[in-house]
Amino acid sequence: MLSTSVRRVANSNVRSFSSVDWSGVTDKLSSDAAKSSVNKYRGLVGQVDVLTSKYVGKEPPAIDFDDYRKKIRAQTTVDGKAASVVDVLEAAYKSFKPPSAQSSTDADVSTASATASDAAKVALADTKKELEALEKKVAMMKSKRVGKDTTVDDIYEAYPDIKKEVSEEIETHQWHKDIA
Incomplete structure (x- = not known):
């Protein structure tokens, strides 16, 4: 689930930052502080591109638990029974299911957008009525x-x-x- 989301983000327009003409951006700025901020941002974008190409779309290497069993012989107690630490970690690793990402932001944005759209429609209708009244008044004054x-x-x-x-x-x- 998470890797699918990361792939989707990586394939979206977010990666288009690597094609930005950074010299053109910095040439338009006059203050050194602004140029420094843009260059800092450029470095961060470069780091994101490197990490994206390194990790996105690739499955993590499989963990060789058998090799760790040979190297680590420590025991622990689970439910009153002795068990290998590696066995406990392997069971926890295989049973781990990351929680799905839940976002209420999309719903909030669409609600706010609908409210703003309704308010804009009401304001537009009121403005049209006021405009008609003012046009009538101007016509009357001219006459x-x-x-x-x-x-x-x-x-x-x-x-x-x-x-x-x-x-x-x-x-x-x-x-x-x-x-x-």
């Missing part, structure tokens, strides 16, 4: 431009808030309110 033939009623129709404000000022006798 109701003030000129020498404009009447007070035309202004009141175009700007109802001005009509309300003027009416309140007249009712409260605030004749000098907006005069500088």
Whole structure:
């Protein structure tokens, strides 16, 4: 299971780092600290490539337990019975099953992506509605431009808030309110 995952990663685009034009990357940087960081990263990528070519796709060599039985004669007690240390280690080695990798990250990312997508759709719909309202307002303002033939009623129709404000000022006798 694990070796399959490692092979899959090794065969993916992760290995494409070995084809990066590192001199082109460092030439675009101006600070020595940034160039140093890129060169350090380049060294790490090189180490990964070496280890990948060394281990990926190759089965580990088989352990010769018979040879170890000849060399190691130590005994241990298992369930009250004497047993060879090598036999105990061989049984543990053969019965070992590594746990499968469980990742909740993919589910979390897809949930967050769906939530963000829904929020974006709502925001887009709201923006379209607001845009339509603003376009109507701009069209109305263009059609109701003030000129020498404009009447007070035309202004009141175009700007109802001005009509309300003027009416309140007249009712409260605030004749000098907006005069500088």
